[in-house]
Amino acid sequence: MQKLLKQIGLSVFLLFQFTHAFSQAKKPTIMVVPSDNWCIRNGYVTKFDEMGVVKTVPDYEAAVQGSSDLLLVMSKLNELMAERGFPLKNLESALKSMKGEMAEDALLTSKSGSGVSESPIDRLKKTAKADIIMQITWTINQTGPKRSITFNLQGLDAYSDKQVAGASGTGQQSFSAELPVLLEEAVLTHIDNFNSQLQAHFSDLFENGREITVRIKKFDSWENDLESEYNGEELSSIIEDWFAKNTVKGRFSTSDATENYMLFEQVRIPLYDTNGKAIDAKGFCKGLQKFLNSAPYSITNKLMTKGLGGATIVLGSK
């Protein structure tokens, strides 16, 4: 009887392992956002004074509320992407969630005493958790009575900020076609080439993992630095070894390394953790944070993130 129970237990365990290993990855999420260039040209911007410098940032909410053409393009893209099995995240809903998070951030900032420096797009990426941002720009070209549209569709990886897909071009000149018709034509013209590049990007993700950037810094108050030795090895080498073990195929590049600062770029992290949960830069760096916190290093450190693909660990304090 005991033997039978053992066999059943082993079979269930093996079945679980098998299904876990072959479970499917979660679909990346995509969101359409107007480019900064488009927002600025069409006046959908907010200006604020930052330490005496006037900064102009896009006002997505005003753009969505004020431009019917933008809504049309977003809706058309959504329709076409949904047909390919990728319904898009809605910008308006993401903006509403972002407002709530900004209010929470304001409270956190005053509590810790340090400011959070993120651009609207960084905040949007973090709130919407969109893996790919489809950035759209168009300009209307007028030659006498003839009009045409120059359309630019860019697929930006929210983790690495790299352009992973793109399609652009100028459409045929027309005397009579209205702007929405020209815009619809532009979307239909470019979506296939965009999607074929997106597919190539997904294949690369499956093979090599996501790309993020990690920075290691130290607080001035910390008595050690990245050249301090632990068990006869420099801390910088220990961190590099950790990256080699935890990245996909050991892929990362140490772009900068001094006693106070290290920069890791093109860090390829797995898409999902062992529980099947999607990992971003924060999730990945939590592993490093724990590793440095534990013996024999016992280094207190602070983890800060920027968007989905940027993380900074500051050593020496919380």
Next chain:
Amino acid sequence: MKKKLFIIPLIMLFFQAISIAQPVQRKKAETATKEWRYELECVGIGSQGSYLVKVWSYSKNAKVAIEQAKKNAVHAIVFKGFAGSGQICPSQKALAPEVGVEDKHKDYFEKFFKDGGDYMKYVSVSGDGIPQTIKVGKEYKIGIIVSVMKDALRKDLEAAGVIKGLTSGF
């Protein structure tokens, strides 16, 4: 009477020659398709989910060339893609750009591209359907505008496992 007896076999021979020539021309046209002997040019933005293209086919028989044009258009969109045409439309990649995909799924494509095969579901002659004919040597180069339902075609190829969908793997 003698004259009549002489004419009847001649007429019979003439019709027999025509009935033999047509399949020969069709076979030649099939070979031309397999050897990529056709040209495709974009003529405009098709309705949603379709490409509007002009396909040029070669044959000594104009009727055969027109029939083969539909097959050539689908063949090109699956395996070859097409070059853009200035501001009218940009270049488009093939639906199945993978090298050797035709040999890998030989059985599927033989059935798909046979006369009256499934390819017919995805192509229709557009506009007035009047072909443009150019005599090149002993052959006709015949251009006809067709509309290819590329989205439906892509879905069929994905369902058959010939190409990967955007969501495959997820």
